[in-house]
Amino acid sequence: MSEPNPSAPLTYAAAGVDIDAQDQALAGVKRLARSTFTSGVLSEIGSFGGLFSLEPDNPQGQVLVASADGVGTKLKVAQMASIHDTVGEDLVNHCVNDILVCGARPLFFLDYFASGKLDPGVMVRVVEGLARGCRANACALLGGETAEMPGFYAPGEYDVAGFIVGACRRDRLLRREAVTAGDALVALPSTGLHTNGYSLARRVLFDVLGLEVDSLVPELGTTVAEALLAVHRSYLAAVGPLLERGRVKAAAHITGGGIPDNLPRALPGTLGAEIYLDSWDEPPLFSVLRRAGSVPENDMRRTFNLGVGMILIVADAHLGDVLETLVPHGPGWVLGRVTGEPGVRFLRR
Amino acid sequence: MSEPNPSAPLTYAAAGVDIDAQDQALAGVKRLARSTFTSGVLSEIGSFGGLFSLEPDNPQGQVLVASADGVGTKLKVAQMASIHDTVGEDLVNHCVNDILVCGARPLFFLDYFASGKLDPGVMVRVVEGLARGCRANACALLGGETAEMPGFYAPGEYDVAGFIVGACRRDRLLRREAVTAGDALVALPSTGLHTNGYSLARRVLFDVLGLEVDSLVPELGTTVAEALLAVHRSYLAAVGPLLERGRVKAAAHITGGGIPDNLPRALPGTLGAEIYLDSWDEPPLFSVLRRAGSVPENDMRRTFNLGVGMILIVADAHLGDVLETLVPHGPGWVLGRVTGEPGVRFLRR
Numbered sequence: 001m002s003e004p005n006p007s008a009p010l011t012y013a014a015a016g017v018d019i020d021a022q023d024q025a026l027a028g029v030k031r032l033a034r035s036t037f038t039s040g041v042l043s044e045i046g047s048f049g050g051l052f053s054l055e056p057d058n059p060q061g062q063v064l065v066a067s068a069d070g071v072g073t074k075l076k077v078a079q080m081a082s083i084h085d086t087v088g089e090d091l092v093n094h095c096v097n098d099i100l101v102c103g104a105r106p107l108f109f110l111d112y113f114a115s116g117k118l119d120p121g122v123m124v125r126v127v128e129g130l131a132r133g134c135r136a137n138a139c140a141l142l143g144g145e146t147a148e149m150p151g152f153y154a155p156g157e158y159d160v161a162g163f164i165v166g167a168c169r170r171d172r173l174l175r176r177e178a179v180t181a182g183d184a185l186v187a188l189p190s191t192g193l194h195t196n197g198y199s200l201a202r203r204v205l206f207d208v209l210g211l212e213v214d215s216l217v218p219e220l221g222t223t224v225a226e227a228l229l230a231v232h233r234s235y236l237a238a239v240g241p242l243l244e245r246g247r248v249k250a251a252a253h254i255t256g257g258g259i260p261d262n263l264p265r266a267l268p269g270t271l272g273a274e275i276y277l278d279s280w281d282e283p284p285l286f287s288v289l290r291r292a293g294s295v296p297e298n299d300m301r302r303t304f305n306l307g308v309g310m311i312l313i314v315a316d317a318h319l320g321d322v323l324e325t326l327v328p329h330g331p332g333w334v335l336g337r338v339t340g341e342p343g344v345r346f347l348r349r
Numbered sequence: 350m351s352e353p354n355p356s357a358p359l360t361y362a363a364a365g366v367d368i369d370a371q372d373q374a375l376a377g378v379k380r381l382a383r384s385t386f387t388s389g390v391l392s393e394i395g396s397f398g399g400l401f402s403l404e405p406d407n408p409q410g411q412v413l414v415a416s417a418d419g420v421g422t423k424l425k426v427a428q429m430a431s432i433h434d435t436v437g438e439d440l441v442n443h444c445v446n447d448i449l450v451c452g453a454r455p456l457f458f459l460d461y462f463a464s465g466k467l468d469p470g471v472m473v474r475v476v477e478g479l480a481r482g483c484r485a486n487a488c489a490l491l492g493g494e495t496a497e498m499p500g501f502y503a504p505g506e507y508d509v510a511g512f513i514v515g516a517c518r519r520d521r522l523l524r525r526e527a528v529t530a531g532d533a534l535v536a537l538p539s540t541g542l543h544t545n546g547y548s549l550a551r552r553v554l555f556d557v558l559g560l561e562v563d564s565l566v567p568e569l570g571t572t573v574a575e576a577l578l579a580v581h582r583s584y585l586a587a588v589g590p591l592l593e594r595g596r597v598k599a600a601a602h603i604t605g606g607g608i609p610d611n612l613p614r615a616l617p618g619t620l621g622a623e624i625y626l627d628s629w630d631e632p633p634l635f636s637v638l639r640r641a642g643s644v645p646e647n648d649m650r651r652t653f654n655l656g657v658g659m660i661l662i663v664a665d666a667h668l669g670d671v672l673e674t675l676v677p678h679g680p681g682w683v684l685g686r687v688t689g690e691p692g693v694r695f696l697r698r
Contacts, residue, residue: 014501016466025469025495029476036483036490040456043491050491052457054411054516062403064413068494068512073501107389108401110417112461112510115366120374127378134385141385142392142399145510146374147419150365150548152508157501161461161494163417163512189595199499204539339516 010208010293012303015200019257019302042170047265049102053170063170065104066312069094070161072256073198074228079157081213081225084122087160088129089136093234094195094255095164096137097310100236101251101266103174104166106139108117114147115158126160137236139164177267178249179338183271184319185263188238188334190309192230192285196256197303201228204293218258219284227285235310238329242312248324250313254305260344261302263311272343275336283307301346311335359557359642361652363550368606368651391519396614397602398451402519412522414453414515418443419508421605422547423577424608428506430562430574433471436480436509441575441603442583443544444485444513446659449585450600450615452523452592453515455488463496475509486585488513496519525615527598528687533668534612534622536684537587537675539658541579541634544653545605550577553642568633576634584659587678591661599662603654609693610651612660621692624685634654650695660684 012019042051042063055061058105071078071087071094082179088111096106111130113123123146134141153159205211205224213225220227242248252259252266263273286306289295300306312332314322319334326332339345361368391400391412404410420427420436420443427436437460445455460479462472472495483490502508542550554560554573562574569576591597601608601615612622635656639649649655661681663671668683675681688694 017497018467020579021467021469022495022497023555025472029493029495032473032476032480033490035482038456038487038489041489041491048459050459050489052489052514064456064514064567066457066459066512066514067490068461068492070461070463070494070496070498072496073498075498076501083495090515107387107413108399108415109663110399110415112417112419112512114419114508114510118367118370118374118437120370120377121482123374123383127381131381131385137641138387139385140387140390140401141382142390142401143382143417145417145419146378146546147421147510148366148371149422149424149508152422152425152506159463159498159501159508161463161496161510163415163459163461163517165401165413165415165514199497245417 008290010200010203010295011299012200015203017199018164039326044136048230049099049104051102060169060171062167063173063300065099065168066164067095067098068161068163069098070159071195073202074195075159077213077225077228078201081229083225083229084125085129086229086231088126089133090195090232091160091162092130092133092137092139093232095162096139096234096236097253099164100239101174101253102168102169103172105240106137106164106166108142108165109134110142110163111144112147112161113144113158114149116150116153116155118146118148122158129342136317137234174248174250176250179267179271179313181271181340182340183249183338184314184316184334185336185338186312186314186322186332187308188235188310189278189330190305190307191233193228194232194305194309196305200303201289204289209292219288233309238326239312241321242325243295247318248312248314252311254308254310257301258306259306259308263344266313267338270342272339272341273336274339274345274347276349277346278348279333279335280307308335313338359549359552359644360648361549364552366548370548376697398448398453400451409518409520411516412519414448414451414517415513416444416447417510417512418447419510420544422551422594423544425510425551425575426547426562426577430578432574432578433474433636434478435578435580437475438482439544439581440509440511441479441482441486441488442581444511444552445488445583446602448513448515449588450523450602451517452521453517454589455486455492455513455515457489457514458483459491459512460493461496462507463498465499465502465504467495467497471507486583509612523597523599525599525617528616528620528662529618530687530689532598532687533663533665534685534687535661535663535671535681536629536657537584537659538679539656540582540656542577543581543658544652545654549652550638553638558641566637568637582658587675588661591671591674596667597663599660601660603657603659607651607653608657612693615662616687618691621688621690622685623694623696625687625698626695627697628682628684629656657684662687
């Protein structure tokens with residue numbers, strides 16, 4: 001990898017991640033996946049969770065909702081800081097949120113842990129985090145695979161992936177077809193970067209600013225490790241009761257691709273959204289990254305959650321109830337509105 | 350990694366894989382996993398698949414059977430040979446077999462694909478193999494995660510993990526409690542190394558013998574790549590009809606740890622097994638590896654499947670039917686017997 005030029009603006013692509021190449025591959029993958037679909041499949045690849053009906057003929061039957069995820073290069077920070085439990089929790093919570101935005105509650109989780117030479121102590125620390133996340137979400141840690149692959153991972157490095165299965169009654173699935181122009185977008189606050197944008201954040205903090213994991217960042221009042229390893233929040237406790245009361249039409253988990261790429265996944269293709277930039281104060285970590293990396297605004301928005309971890313799409317009639325119910329979990333706010341034409345516009349009112 | 354001494358016997362531990370360290374970590378993991386178990390969980394970590402009941406009060410209710418797996422360093426061979434589709438098929442079939450030995454048929458599969466810099470062409474080739482494997486097993490490829498982790502994987506390298514969910518009626522689950530002393534062990538032939546023992550096999554073939562992936566191995570009549578990339582066989586077509594007729598008491602998928610570590614997972618703790626070494630001709634690939642690596646017999650048995658990919662445990666009354674049914678899929682044979690004391694003994698009659 002070439003050294004970054006500290007005066008040049010940093011983009012996610014320059015940091016080594018090419019979202020467009022990922023989209024290109026995804027098109028081929030979708031076609032291949034479709035060739036395998038059996039009668040139980042209700043979804044296409046690209047929604048937050050895969051939907052599989054156990055009783056295709058029963059409109060109130062159980063639907064399994066499944067998702068696979070990784071932690072990305074947040075792992076590198078964990079490995080630099082020798083803090084291995086929080087990434088386990090990140091992984092579970094990321095998976096829980098991906099099926100929650102389909103309307104599902106978790107049933108069980110499995111993990112894949114791979115390293116060059118197994119360090120049992122490190123691996124058990126990761127699983128401690130997985131188990132803590134699973135307990136907090138009433139999700140059983142049902143199994144996993146530990147792979148020892150000599151020569152594949154550098155000493156001290158490992159990768160970890162998670163797989164979750166949840167369930168939802170078919171007539172209670174969140175469906176973007178229910179969304180109409182004028183619906184409110186309710187934002188739920190994130191707790192940090194969650195699990196996205198770490199390749200760019202590491203370039204800015206470690207390469208451009210020359211910080212170490214234990215360096216104090218004055219603007220944040222925390223160390224780099226504390227800021228970067230903040231645990232990806234699970235929204236199950238906050239959103240679960242709203243789902244039970246039928247208060248949410250659709251929802252988006254804001255992960256890789258940010259609001260511009262994830263919110264449209266919860267909207268019909270004919271609709272779009274406007275986002276009120278003056279509706280929230282961006283957490284200072286994002287401002288530090290933007291400024292120090294001279295990151296163009298478009299890259300900021302497609303790389304980071306900018307303080308918005310999840311967006312609920314809510315009819316006006318339910319907006320008061322939704323906002324009130326969210327308060328004890330950390331208040332949500334009206335981030336914007338669904339609009340009658342495709343595309344996500346950011347604006348100041 | 351130190352260079353191997355060609356005259357010293359090669360063991361799996363010397364090749365960099367420490368099964369005992371894995372067992373140590375597994376004990377901690379089991380304890381943590383147990384702390385997350387909810388009322389739906391029917392199994393403990395360590396069985397081939399995790400069991401989750403959707404209707405805990407219904408003895409004939411559906412049980413979900415889930416498993417996570419990787420391909421191990423077979424990936425390295427695929428990457429050396431630039432053949433990327435077969436590992437996808439390996440992964441699906443490995444997962445299918447892991448839930449098959451619980452009695453389950455597959456419902457759906459998800460993958461996790463991670464690389465440093467995404468090569469869309471390579472990734473799509475891997476997914477072609479996944480899709481081929483899924484179609485052959487009537488299993489939907491329901492989703493997956495593509496992770497681009499700059500600096501984490503060497504150029505041209507990637508890791509891939511798979512996650513499968515199948516289902517079985519609770520009263521049809523295979524259970525080791527059904528096994529009694531005297532039951533027959535029916536072996537199903539493997540198609541090669543399947544997905545285990547590649548770290549040792551690579552040391553022997555590439556380091557000790559100095560072969561390349563496209564070198565012809567005279568004893569095998571194939572190239573190294575052809576021998577090592579033979580696809581892990583799915584036993585669903587052969588064993589599915591036997592499960593439907595209730596002909597199998599329990600079964601073991603012979604993966605890492607070989608017959609000595611995997612067969613006991615299908616036996617009650619009080620029982621063991623004797624394996625008739627003269628009941629089959631070991632495929633020549635294993636003989637090449639044993640001889641060229643001076644691999645001790647115990648390491649051969651704990652590292653490789655030695656030609657036995659799956660073992661079915663069958664009552665004598667059903668043995669004739671089982672052997673006859675298997676013939677069109679590649680004949681099985683009586684590999685040994687269940688014995689009244691714990692442990693796996695290898696013997697010649």
